[in-house]
Amino acid sequence: MAWEPKRRRLLCMLSLTFGFFIVEVVVSRMTASLAMLSDSFHMLSDVIALAVALISVRFAEMTQSTATNTYGWIRAEVMGALVNAVFLTALCFTILLEAVERYTVPHEIENPRAVIWVGAAGLLVNLLGLFLFHEHAGHGHSHSHSHSHRTKTNKVSEKSSNTKSRLDGSSEDLSCNLVVNPGSEKKSADMLCNEEVEVRLNGGVHLEDLEATQDSASQLNMRGVFLHVLGDALGSVIVVVNALIFTYVWQSCPSKGPCNNPCFSQHCPHLMPLNGTSDSEVPSAGPCWVLYLDPTLCVLMVFILLYTTFPLLRESALILLQTVPKEVDVRRLRQRLRSLEGVLAVHELHVWQLAGSRIIATAHIKCHDPDAYMDIAKRIKGMFHDEGIHATTIQPEFGGAATAESGDALCELPCRIQCAPKQCCGTGTIIASAGSPTSRRTSDSQVQYQSHTGTAVTYTEGQGAEVKLQRDVESAV
């Protein structure tokens, strides 16, 4: 399964990072270095991010439907990606705050040589992490294509053998019956189904790409991990560079004797020595810009991280917000559905992404002929299949003569009128009926509410619904 290598890599990186965190804590206690202690806690935040990703992967393996989660847990990876992205943003925020504090009160590094060694070791760990997760750096498409080409022949042969054995197992295989008449011979069903497997796959998208894009949910999750490791790597780079410059450029004050420290004493000129000693005899602490190097580099790092984290945040949030995936054009889909013969109207069309390439659609289709419905339904399924949507629930509605001009007929089977605000797409705003801006209902058995597309809808109990297309409804609210 695709989960195993991912889990192994995550576990490996998790144990390495945690081990290094312990090492850094111990060294910081031995050298009494506060800077090293703070760096060790940056490692700990990495550990947390990796743990979140690992838990998400573990959950997302359970794709089966259960009592508590009818869709399985596959969305856990998208959630993991969002949590990691927000955590990273919070990390950037705190680094920014520390940098601002460093600008006001610059710190010297206490023990630069020890910091160089530990920083270099941390950088090594992070570079290893970057190497482990580098495939997930981009949007994942480049990875999927290369992966798919490598396994192209294997997958296709595996697929056709799967289909064959399914047919062998049961002569009335229902999924194959979709393309074959129920009465056909098994052999011809075999062949036809195999042809269909090779020819009509996702409306022209090849089988390999299909396999490859399945992982895009986990791509998001691993991208979150990659960004964390990248942030830590950049942090280690800054630590090492800073420590190196401190060792070779900075001249600190000697522990004994007078010292002129222009970087700290700007506010307190009265502390300068007054006994007439010339300036050249009093050692000065090193160039002040060195003290401001650390916070400046940190601020730069924060901007880089935020810039790379924002797309991840947006993508995972859009999936969780039940938006339509970018590949699907809902308006065009709706037009194509309406243009089918026998379809009077389409409403309650919803398309959303569960995770990765699992796109789910529901629609209510109004037809006038129940007998022709099954044929229509087959074509509808085919149309959704062409768009890459394989999990659909289509509700047929029969009867109901008049429809609105736009073809957006209303549901023949709505819930009760009071439920309009609690349906998936009511805004819940009851607007005034025409002529009486203050009353909330037109009559006891009628209610007007505003649908999410801005049209005003009047429901009359027992008589179905009637649409008044009011484009300016929204401005009234």
Next chain:
Amino acid sequence: MGRYSGKTCRLIFMLVISVIFFVAEIVAGFMGNSIALVSDSFNMLSDVLSLCVGLTASWVSRRAGSGRSTYGWVRAEVVGALANAVFLAALCFFVSVEAIKRLARPEAIDDPKLVLVVGALGLSVNTVGLLIFQDCRSCWCLGSRMKRAHESTKSDGGCEMNGEAGAVSEPPQKEGQPFNIRGVLLHILNDALSSMVVVVTSALFYVWPLDPGAKCNWQCYVDPSLTLIMVVIIMSSAAPLLKETTTMLLQMCPADLPLAALVDEVCLLPGVLGVHDVHVWELCKGRLVATLHVHCSPELQGGGAAFTSLSRQMRQIFHRAGVHSLTLQPEFGEPQPGKGVCAATCLEPSCQKLSCCPHATRQQTAVSQNNGHPLLPLTEVSVDRPDSTSTLLRERAGASKTVQSTEF
């Protein structure tokens, strides 16, 4: 109520106060060269950020749906609340790291009087915030809920989110509030508690000042210890919000919905041979969406009226359970024994992997899978009961087994 419901007004008001206080603190901190003021102002900044997230989520969720989102943007509040909760958890983590560092190397407060004043001001601002977002709504809503008990369909913008007509018992005060308000409230609570810790610690140092240069005594350990206690309190308050938002975003079935009983009831309707691919999930608070495939007996296939009537009956059942958005897909013909899979799957077997609930391939196990559950022996007809322990299948009494299955 209108576009500017009480919720948004309060968020904006609190945002304005927080921004003013943040700017005042940071300016005073730089002018007076006080690190305490500067770091306290950053607490205010995190509050401002969380209020911005709450406001943005509130604004987005009111936007009309478009080609980009067929369900509208109502879920923005849930996502915003999750983002706020995770942000808060991260801040708590970093604060506890600082506290542990302080325990390792304790420091005394330099200027207790200034810190005390600043802490007290911060505490007052946060107390105002806590009051704004707290009680009044549930008092006010109690009145309108009593009116609603007489089956009015009034829907106030302010109360609507706070517990719909379906709510039977009075929810606990915090849980009745909309998600993004709860997220913001947690941040303000965090800030208030940390201001309280600052006030207590600086008061201690003010009353019993430490000689400069003297070794740190027990007083130096008060601040980090109280901070750690505060982190525990905040995290335990944030846990329910985290749990509820993740439940919703993971498309989980609401815990109080008796799904198995619903499916049982649906199966008992005349003409229903089986039910599968049942999915129920919560779009946002109070809005449940359900889809299911129903295997209907062939008699219903002829006229549309029979199916429409069955549909209405099913809707009634779901309506009583609080689910008002339902999509039913009928499938006709006798379900094949031992199969129990959808008669109307997508066109190709390869599409199974991309459907919402992939089935296992048949050659791997002798028993086929149905939405992930192994079926019982082949003599029984399957019903997809999303119950992980029992895969009991139900057979319609008297149903014939010889009818050809008709597919889509």
